[in-house]
Amino acid sequence: MKVLLDLQYLNVATTGIKTYMMELAKAARKYPEKGVEWIFTHEPEKQSKDQTYQGLKTKIQKLNYHLDYFRWKEFQLPDLVKKYKPDVLICPDFVSPAAPLPCRRLTVIHDAFFWQMPENYPKWWRKYFLSLIKKGLKENTQIITTTEYSKNSLEEHLGKTWPISVIYQAPKGMQAATDQKFLAKNKLEQQGYFLHIGTFDKRKSLPLLVRSFADYLKQTQSTKKLILVGGAGQSKQMNDLPIVEKLVKELGLEDMVILPGYLNDGEIKALYSGAFAYVFPSENEGFGIPILEAMGFGIPVIHSDQPALIEVAGNSGLAFETGNQNDLTKKMILLDQENDLRNQLILSGNERAKEFSAKKFIEAFHQIILSSPQ
Known part of the structure; x- marks a missing residue:
């Protein structure tokens, strides 16, 4: 069973989503599962340190980033699917490609903030991002979310067209030595x-x-x-x-x-x-x-x-x-x-x-990956 994990978003991800993506990638390597082959679109550490789109300030810089993200999701990632022929594609950043794909999709939607709190987002950006999310919810898609609360919230706004599974994530594994001074x-x-x-x-x-x-x-x-x-x-x-x-x-x-x-x-x-x-x-x-x-x-x-x-x-x-x-x-x-x-x-x-270990985190993913499509 081949699994392609999309790690492109690590170049701008912060706080919670970055932790989620990094810990998922680390756990996949630390706790291999017989019958599951993981393929990463990017090396996690290298991608997280990419400064190309860090600290965006001008409208041109932000536009360039959004164009790059769109190219990735709608053209480059589907090309990688053709190249590696995975059985499962995991997109841990809300958005899966709009193009038809010959594999199962596990799309992680962490919360329902875009629907619950529209006042916190620029109107045009929220509309655009929501359209990307919805266009990526298509054939053979299963949504992964973080808590029962998030699942209930997503069902309220998206309905029950796509199955939603809850996987509790692991906290950040901080390997650096404590700064004693x-x-x-x-x-x-x-x-x-x-x-x-x-x-x-x-x-x-x-x-x-x-x-x-x-x-x-x-x-x-x-x-x-x-x-x-x-x-x-x-x-x-x-x-x-x-x-x-x-x-x-x-x-x-x-x-x-x-x-x-x-x-x-x-x-x-x-x-x-x-x-x-x-x-x-x-x-x-x-x-x-x-x-x-x-x-x-x-x-x-x-x-x-x-x-x-x-x-x-x-x-x-x-x-x-x-x-x-x-x-x-x-x-x-x-x-x-x-x-x-x-x-x-x-x-x-x-x-x-x-109770929220990296081992339990990846085991829950492996269980869904190896299960029959719903």
Whole structure:
């Protein structure tokens, strides 16, 4: 059984989708399955480091990228299908070629954000991208998604024409050595800060987190800090970074809220290792990889009661009402005051994280690949 894995999108993928693609490729090589031959369209590490379309700013640059992506999906990828004659084509970035193909398709649609949150995307771009997704849903296609919540959301918007299977993904395997000097260099103490890692997309609700943190400081007189790692949102409509920066100044929290931008794996491992707690206030997620990363590092997690986060965390996180600033503040204070609760969450979270392994991730794919077409 030949499987062709499309890894083109790694040249611009960030955060969740990049992790998904990289971990899928790594797991395919680490855990081979008898009767399954994997073929990659690109070498994962090399493609992820391609700078050709990184940091697009001008309209011409963005247009060139979209043209390149269209050429890939509609001409170059179908040519590779003709060349390698795979039994299965896996497209892990929402879009499969519109052209008819002589093989099964497994198309990964991570979430339903494009349908649920249209206000967060440029109108023309959303319309164009949705048309690419729908045109690629054709003969012998099976959709893969990340949680039962995402499956239900996709069925609501796409109907049940195509079978949808849930495969839980694995968190990022960070192989780099921990940067032992990072905390001291940034004047951070062990268990002296709350942590969030991810882009400043609006759905992440980071202004809410900053306001809740300010209330937490007022009510506890704590010296703990808040570290918000990551870069700007993916579009002007989605980007809350300027709002967060302005809010930090207005609240006088320049010394308490740290915005270090993007960090390497060694620096991120240092932050995970030293954090008091991870806070995930997002209003909408398809999965929530940082929950598992944090739990794997032995950090208690506070998260919104958004369905996908509840599903992934199980009963191993401390949930607050989505969008409720006061409730988030209360949960931060509770974790600060109840050491037994914190220890319980650490133990429970560590066990929960073990359930989302790279081996289980690829085994679920192999099961679908080797199953009879539906």
